[in-house]
Amino acid sequence: GAVVSQHPSWVICKSGTSVKIECRSLDFQATTMFWYRQFPKQSLMLMATSNEGSKATYEQGVEKDKFLINHASLTLSTLTVTSAHPEDSSFYICSARGDNQETQYFGPGTRLLVL
């Protein structure tokens, strides 16, 4: 149990375009979802936390107008990187946590390359 999927697994796009990443909890209801970004050889950096049906809470320094997060259902959250630039190239990982779960479970990640 506690499987989280992420789609796409990798994406290459041109600078200025928008990219949407989906995160799904497959066998549990994710009341909370987290979005992280990880640069090579660095730790996970939390971008935002979202609870189903409410607005996401963004970490300091993360632009909410650039990284749009939607958590419309208990099994799906989306992250849209708007007007992507090469510096947005990174490994984006989502995780999900259910109400009665102590730990969060991670999706497989999405590797974004902006040319």
Next chain:
Amino acid sequence: GQNIDQPTEMTATEGAIVQINCTYQTSGFNGLFWYQQHAGEAPTFLSYNVLDGLEEKGRFSSFLSRSKGYSYLLLKELQMKDSASYLCAVRPGGSYIPTFGRGTSLIVHP
């Protein structure tokens, strides 16, 4: 703020035992996690400690001392596939959101 320290890199021999330490300073405490992350992949959950003592799970064990702000992950009978980054993550008091350390890159050689 939260501060989590763990060694950047460790090497060990196949079949040996290795201990990866993690020290933390947080405002309160609400649990400590260890995750394993292979290169290019997402982290996978290894262990969760909220009370002092040792939790054993197969070849992996995790220890916690809340008074010392200290934890370690013990890996026995090392295998080549254990080469990965090991992340220590701590939840501060009153929060369900953990803060991650930078991770310890473990290299297992024959």
